[in-house]
Amino acid sequence: MEQDSLSAAAVVILTTADPAEKVRLSRTIAARWRSGELRAIGNTVPPTRPQRPDHPLLMAPRDVPKRKINQGSKGRIALLHALAHIELNAIDLAWDIIARFTGDDLPKAFYDGWVQVGDEEAKHFDLLAGRLSELGASYGDLPAHDGLWRAAEETAHDLLARLAIVPMVLEARGLDVTPAMIAKLDAVGDRDSAAILQIIFDEEVGHVACGKQWFDFLCARQERSPQETWRDLVRRHFHGALKPPFNEPARSAAGLPADFYSAL
Structure with missing residues (x-):
């Protein structure tokens, strides 16, 4: 091709x-x-x-x-x-x-x-x-x-839904769990692996931010509330629960304040 x-x-x-x-x-x-x-x-x-x-x-x-x-x-x-x-x-x-x-x-x-x-x-x-x-x-x-790939198939019809689920739920979850993995790798002396996970974590903040930026852009274009629209899309297209604890500083750095997702 x-x-x-x-x-x-x-x-x-x-x-x-x-x-x-x-x-x-x-x-x-x-x-x-x-x-x-x-x-x-x-x-x-x-x-x-x-x-x-x-x-x-x-x-x-x-x-x-x-x-x-x-x-x-x-x-x-x-x-x-x-x-x-x-x-x-x-x-x-x-x-x-x-x-x-x-x-x-x-x-x-x-x-x-x-x-x-x-x-x-x-x-x-x-x-x-x-x-x-x-x-x-x-x-x-x-x-x-x-x-x-289930999330991709579930949201293939709707860009707003894709942004709501992939970067703003799945990748945001990575921000929650990666620091603990880094700490465990450090604890067993595998600093090379821990350093790689730190690189990934730092850049994933930007990936979640990219998703939130364009989700907000589309909501503004459609005159919709980002928070209410996101919650509705998550309820419809995410098969699972949003599980705390949340990495609130990293999520906030990506444009996801706690009051955006805490109700779910």
Whole structure:
């Protein structure tokens, strides 16, 4: 497929199964967009689901074996593998939002923001894959759950819903849980892994902020209350509960004050 527009390039990424190639394409296309070499948005239709490698074996979330960080290198490998799987899905979620909603009359800044998110998610996966290699493992060695793309399918019809669920619920949850993982890795002496998670955490604040920025933009355009609209969309499209404790400082830095989500 020719990469003559941003949406066409995004679809190339989505239809690439090999994780290393997906990372390479993400970073290359992001650089082309930033340099101005790639200018057109286009309207290439994305696939319903992205291509995936033969491994890892995908299972229902309840069937994925649980391991703890303090269970030696196997526990740390399991954690990093699970996070790498999340980041691989996050790469595709970023490029899917670019390709899927080209008909929504969005400014260039919208695409600038999500290209940066896609680029950073690719960097995150690459960091985690490299650390797995240092520990004698590879992405694909362990099973992973297949629930992460459900949010994309659930919100494929509505950009507001996509923003409400993916960055403002799922990625915001990452802000809540990552500091504890960093502390546990530090406690067992794995400072290299902890440093990678710190990079991811710092940049994920910006990803949640990007989602909130464009959610507010669309609500203003439609003359809707952001808070009431978000709560309604979460009740309709998020299958689960918002679980405290919340990382209120990180959420606030991303534009999500406590009174925005506490009622849910």
